Amino acid sequence: MVVTFFRGHPTDRLLPASLILEAANRVLGSPKPYSNDEKSRNPLTYGPDEGSYFVRQQICKWYNGVLNGTATPECINLTNGASYGALIALLRTTSPQYTKGAYVVSPTYFLINGIFEDVGLRKQLRSLCEKDDGRYDLDALEAELAHEKESSPQKPSRFTFRYVLYLVPTHNNPSGHTVPLEDRKRLLEIARRYDLLILADEVYEWLNYTDKPNPTSLTTLDRETLPEGSIGNVIGNYTISKVLGPGLRVGWHETATPELAYHLSQLGSVKSGGTPAHLNTYFVGDMMESGAIDKVILNLNTVYGERAHAYRAAMEKYLPAGTKIDGGNGGYFFWLRFPNGYDIHAITQKCKDAGIMLAPGQHFEVTGQPHGWGDHHFRVSLSYHESDEATEAIKKWGEISQTCRK
Ligand SMILES: Cc1ncc(COP(=O)(O)O)c(C=O)c1O
Structure with missing residues (x-):
């Protein structure tokens, strides 16, 4: 059996198929008042551009x-x-001609690089590095932006931003860190001052294995402090993938103002076909209305919380002394820093030969902005393997590591 710590997918048994089926039966099996409602529309026809009002209400x-x-x-x-x-957010709020810098927190969710490339911002990519404590050097960010401040070229539209910053504010992929409230507030101040859009990828918000609530979201803070006439500086990019299953393909943008949300809905392909996952959004809306989604989240937090505990215990016991272990308080990932003196490349290769797939740090660089994450780091996903399989593999990983000392 191959054990993969790379894969950020849920274990099959955690996918709530029967609850989704019940929701599908309710949505499709009985006539609903929204069938003739222009703002919501029948689930099997084209949806409104912004999506069903019923679902957005839920x-x-x-x-x-x-x-x-x-x-x-x-x-x-x-x-x-x-x-x-x-x-969609980047297509509707940036322009390769006007947008001068696209900041991405490093280490990053590696597949985001390709999305910046898709919208023509490859050359504009810049990294905002997480420090050891998971925080950013916001003074340095602000100094850089202040230094660049020039007589502003004409803004193509009020929806096009000069800078964009991508981050996963809560239980980051890959580092597991959560941006504290004071840094969220400061980021927002910087965003307002320098025409910067914050694209907050809110993917792991509901997976919290502690009794500490998450800090207030960036979108809520944006709304609370919105200056007169502003469209807002934050897009909360939410998804249901890590809760009900990525196959559903359902998510949403949340903005501080209706204007910005509407602007996001006006992509050509959305105007042509309507909201992109109309039927499935009804299943999700139904599961919110019925409370089924809460049962799913409760179960995930119990299962993943226990796994986080077991994975950590195994990593502390079997991996080299001095390994720093971050994450595991929520979301899918741990982020490990091995002590000096270990050959990360050799460990990865030997583990692969032994049927253990690791995710070494070089995968989590921002394109063109390397920070050397591959020299010491690994990301470990807890979403896929049960604790006993993982513990066994971590033990083996520890043994292999001792044969790869430099
Ligand atoms: C930070 C981050 N963003 C986006 C995604 C993809 O989300 P979706 O399945 O909703 O497209 C993932 C999945 O691993 C992720 O970790």
């Missing part, structure tokens, strides 16, 4: 209750998951 009721949000349906634009959500 998202707000549910999300505001669970995470203390303040969203209204007019500030929500439905998407088909965070990957397309990021693409």
